[in-house]
Amino acid sequence: MSGRTIPWASPGAQYRAHKEAIWAAIGRVLDSGVYVLGEEVERFERAFADYCGAAHAVGVASGTDALILALRALGVGAGDEVISVSHTALATIAAIIAAGATPVLVDVDENTYTIDPARIEEAVTPKTRAIIAVHLYGQPADLDAIGAIAARHGLKLVEDCAQAAGARYRGRRVGGIGDIGCFSFYPTKNLGAIGDGGMVTTSDPALALRVRRLRQYGWDEARRTEEVGLNSRLDPLQAAILNVKLPSLDEDNARRAAIAARYRAGLCALPLALPQQRAGTDHAYHLYVLACERREALAAFLGKQGVGCAVHYPVPAHRHGGYSARVRIPDAGLPVTERLVDRILSLPIYPELEDAEVERVIAAIGDFYRAQ
Ligand SMILES: Cc1ncc(COP(=O)(O)O)c(C=O)c1O
Incomplete structure (x- = not known):
């Protein structure tokens, strides 16, 4: 063996590359006295929405929560089915189950390992509400073919972009193409936090508003509620670090x-x-x-x-x-x-x-x- 061991992933190296700016950003949050949501989260939401070409972005606690909240905001719940793949991070499937729906899992394409559009239509039933296209390993799924099937059957298209921040499909960034996009900022991801974090992107204002409410108990701006939500907010320390790294x-x-x-x-x-x-x-x-x-x-x-x-x-x-x-x-x-x-x-x-x-x-x- 020659030289040091080469790890398969190295989030610490990213930290070292941005060390001073990260410490300055952390200091800004600590000095601000605002430790939940606030300016850093809002700034990152704006910057990330612009980056993805989506009108809205809502910061949440993890990529798994992004998927759960996206499904719930789309109205997916008990008795519904969501089509996706078995060959993905377990989180994709955990999120469908947590939203109350049944995962219906189809095969992947043998060349790209992303969902095989030819297998989707035969899995559609009267209970199907959505398709989650996972951009696995950073490779955008075949969104034209999947989108056409979704349109034909009146299904919602969720992009699982956890592994694909910055990838483009026919010139457009993932997360700005389907009805809703879900991102993870897990430390090893292409855009990694120093802890957990996630984001939901969409150009539908009603959907964005519903995610925004669901991430915080269901509260509207006056702290009234019409439905039950979670506590799943993007931490401002993580948002500040992500503001450093996004450029x-x-x-x-x-x-x-x-x-x-x-x-x-x-x-x-x-x-x-x-x-x-x-x-x-x-x-x-x-x-x-x-x-x-x-x-x-x-x-x-x-x-x-x-x-x-x-x-x-x-x-x-x-x-x-x-x-x-x-x-x-x-x-x-x-x-x-x-x-x-x-x-x-x-x-x-x-x-x-x-x-x-x-x-x-x-x-x-x-x-x-x-x-x-
Ligand atoms: C494809 C995919 N979906 C969802 C997730 C969930 O993200 P998180 O770990 O931030 O909950 C991950 C990452 O773990 C992932 O790779």
């Missing part, structure tokens, strides 16, 4: 794309399925996920060479204890999902990853195959 997001995503291009150039001759980018999209490369045979052997070899990697995700939602009985999948099962979960491997990718480290990852993978 660098495009540059950070460009660096991620450059690393992805380097991986492609260095790995394309090996027996690996490398990520495929959908035409007309700017992938945010939250994760660089390849697929291969003997995944466990490769991961163990890389670990010994000081290269961290991870699997997103080894167990699909419909096979998780506690979830399997609460979701529905097609009678034919989810063959693409089942096949890929044993083959996928996420390599290190983050803006602070140095070129020499990328080359070390490529060399280590090459060594693995040469030793076969």
Whole structure:
């Protein structure tokens, strides 16, 4: 092993890159005496809505809450069905269940690992209310095809943008395309807080207002209520940190794309399925996920060479204890999902990853195959 271990993710490196500005922002919040919502949250909501090309953004406590509140604001609840995928962060499915609805999970496309539009229509029933399109790994889902199906059946289109802040679909930022967009600022995300945080984006003023009320017990401005809400507010310390980081997001995503291009150039001759980018999209490369045979052997070899990697995700939602009985999948099962979960491997990718480290990852993978 040569040099330090390369972690698969490194949120601490982002902090160090912005250290002084982050401490100044934290100081501003502490000095302000306003510790719930307030100016920093409002400023970040405005900046993030503009960034996404949405009219409104509402800061909430996490990406999971963003999805729960979005579904509730759309009127989704008990007895309803929401179509999504099993191959996603468990949070997507937890949110549907928390909103009171039943997740109906369909297969993903074998090239992009995002929801396969050809599988959606056969899952629609009279109870279906919404589709959650997950922009997995930072790759926008096939929004034109999904949007057409949603329009045909009168369904709402929710974008799960947790992994895709800054990605574009046909020139438009994700989160500003469907009826409503949901973001996570979990520390490893492309735009990461130093703790939990989330955002709901929409251009529908009534929907934005309902999320704004639901995030705070159901209160309107006069603290009257018409329905029951949560306590799920974006913390002003996190908003202040995100205000520091948002201006660098495009540059950070460009660096991620450059690393992805380097991986492609260095790995394309090996027996690996490398990520495929959908035409007309700017992938945010939250994760660089390849697929291969003997995944466990490769991961163990890389670990010994000081290269961290991870699997997103080894167990699909419909096979998780506690979830399997609460979701529905097609009678034919989810063959693409089942096949890929044993083959996928996420390599290190983050803006602070140095070129020499990328080359070390490529060399280590090459060594693995040469030793076969
Ligand atoms: C696709 C996806 N959806 C939702 C979430 C939930 O976000 P959070 O962890 O902020 O609740 C995450 C992140 O964990 C995610 O990756």
